[in-house]
Amino acid sequence: MRLIFIKIYLQILQFFAPGKAVKVIYKFISIPRIRKSKHEDTKIMSSAIKSEVVCDLFRVKQYEWNKSSNQTIMLIHGWEGQARNFEPLISDLINNDYHVIAFDAPAHGESKKGKTHMFEFGFFLAKQLKKYLLNS
Secondary structure (H helix, E strand, O other): OHHHHHHHHHHHHHHHOHHHHHHHHHHHHHOOOOOOOOOOOOHHHHOOEEEEEEEOOEEEEEEEEOOOOOOEEEEOOOOOOOHHHHHHHHHHHHHOOOEEEEEEOOOOOOOOOOOOOHHHHHHHHHHHHHHHHHOO
């Protein structure tokens, strides 16, 4: 229901003040909403090796489990997601002897808050994939 009102508001705003509508839409799509996780701080998240990855202007929170394994899986969340979303899957991967890497993308989860957009998200992801593919 809320999205219907937002859509109507933006349509009216676009008609009367198109410049303002663009600014409102850009703000809406460039600041990911912080969603409360369905999972409380569990043993899985507590057992992670936590670090910060610096990527351009962002400090991104990274989590790793079972680093000694030869098989690596990187879990990648979507827009407005966070590493914690994978908690149910992480324990299964660890039990099957995978090195698991997850992160809270720029301006998501426990990473530094602020504005971002899909291009920065993609750029960060490309750098991480390149880093781990070259090391495997």
